Amino acid sequence: MAPHDRLTTLLDKPTAATPPDVPPVLAVEGLTIAYGGTQVVHGVDLAIGRGQSLALIGESGSGKSTIARALLRLLPEGGRAQGRAVFEGVDVLALPERRFRPLRGRSIGFVPQDPGASLNPVRTIGAQGLEAAALLDLDSKAERREAVLETLAQVGLDDPRRVAASYPHELSGGMLQRVLIGLAVLPRPALLVADEPTSALDVTIQKRILDLLSDLQADLGNSLLLITHDLAIAAERADSLVVLKDGTVHESGATSEVFAAPSSAYARRLHADVPSLHPDRWADLRDVGERRRHGADATPARIEVAGLTKTFGRGDDALVAVDDVSFSVPAGTTHALVGESGSGKTTTIRLLVGLETPDSGSVEVAGAAVHQHNRAELREARRHLQLVYQNxxxxxxxxxxxxxxxxxxxxxxxxxxxxxxxxxxxxxxxxxxxxxxxxxxxxxxxxxxxxxxxxxxxxxxxxxDVLVLDEPTSALDVSVQADIVQLLLRLQAERGLTYLFVSHDLALVRQLAHTVSVMRHGKVVESGPVAEVFAAPEHDYTRTLLASVPRGAER
Structure with a gap:
């Protein structure tokens, strides 16, 4: 049988519902993990049924990734796991390494958080794929190569041969994450462990990756352990939840029950910190800026951007990164620039703070033209225009x-x-x-x-007077993100600060910003007050972005 036929047979095979008397694919009992004399995970119990998904959620430091590494027997030196972790009837924690090694990758797959750090930068995707294909019972290198191409196509990568011939730096973040998922599912593991697989991705790419994991689970019948800090994502994608804090289980159960009525204070806090579930959480603070935008408290524009254009390269290699972009930000309010990676957001803010020179158009901050300053004047202007970076x-x-x-x-x-x-x-x-x-x-x-x-x-x-905030919370957990958003709104209300907020997270923009410009391929495709744009988007692209926001709908 050719690899293509073998893969197609696997994909076409229907997945039956798991009978109630069938034991779970993974059952963890009394798991404790310690580094030296410090215990970091305390008596964790969880179980994942065949073909089912379980989300392990909590803030950074809660022990989520530590548990995943323990199950994969990848704890760093000095780490020690005790308890039971029964996978397919075998306690994997009790196995000698030589007996567990054949299970890792073949029976238990792993999708790490950062594709940039997880792929070898000096080897092609195809070469790294052949390593995963070696776990299949295929007779020749040609069959393994064909299996790699089939899997790259299966995870939604166009032109698999080009992808296989590429090095990691030649692919986007979303493509690299699809590659990692493809390499993990290629050996057809019974259990797939996905550790924050979308935390660094745009909201639309995040949805595609999560859809892909769900589709693969349905097609292949594998079980999924999803590690995330976002309760909305977990609620959308998992059959059951385990809520962790400081290495201790605070709550567990069916997703619909935990999400609808969390019983622990910590789970309730995680629920409250999800922007898409509570868009008006900071309405009182945000309304201070809203009053400055119109009415008796209306303020003049602090930032004026008009007809801004920037092109990189020449001739056939020219890339129009910013194309006739205009917007205005009243003093004491927040304007958001939203869009996927490559939409022109970052180039726009670099032009705003004087790190790039536009081909045409103008930028004024507090009435002063940014690009007509000499070096000394620009330095002085930057005292009143500060940038807060992403990481x-x-x-x-x-x-x-x-x-x-x-x-x-x-x-x-x-x-x-x-x-x-x-x-x-x-x-x-x-x-x-x-x-x-x-x-x-x-x-x-x-x-x-x-x-x-x-x-x-x-x-x-x-x-x-002005802060430019470039994805200032994208590297943070939702709970920490909520604290930062409240801080920014409080400072704005107290000091009258003006913010230009750059983000791909529309739910967060809804909480924080007063006006918004939606960017795509360097152009502003829609703009206006946040409430109006989000309630009745006119452009298909805006509707796509809004539809990608996880809302924790019941499964």
């Missing part, structure tokens, strides 16, 4: 302590005396809800939310 860990010098990180802008601009700078630093740190004891720590000793608060304090210390 606080890479935007903060890892060797500096928090106090120096926040103080550096004051040092560069020569603001005040040493004592005055010290006071300004403490004021900025306090304004973002951080204690002074953190001033002596380095970024590695902070949580993700604390690092992003430091980045915001650093941007605020010069007392700017």
């Amino acid at each position: 606080p860990f890479t935007s903060l010098d890892p060797l500096w302590k928090v106090e120096r990180l926040v103080r550096e802008p004051l040092d560069r601009y020569g603001v005040g005396t040493r004592a005055e700078r010290r006071d300004r630093v403490r004021e900025a740190v306090a304004s973002v809800g951080l204690s002074e004891e953190l001033l002596t720590r380095r970024p590695a000793a902070l949580s993700g939310g604390q690092r992003q608060r430091v980045a915001i304090a650093r941007a605020l210390v010069l007392q700017p």
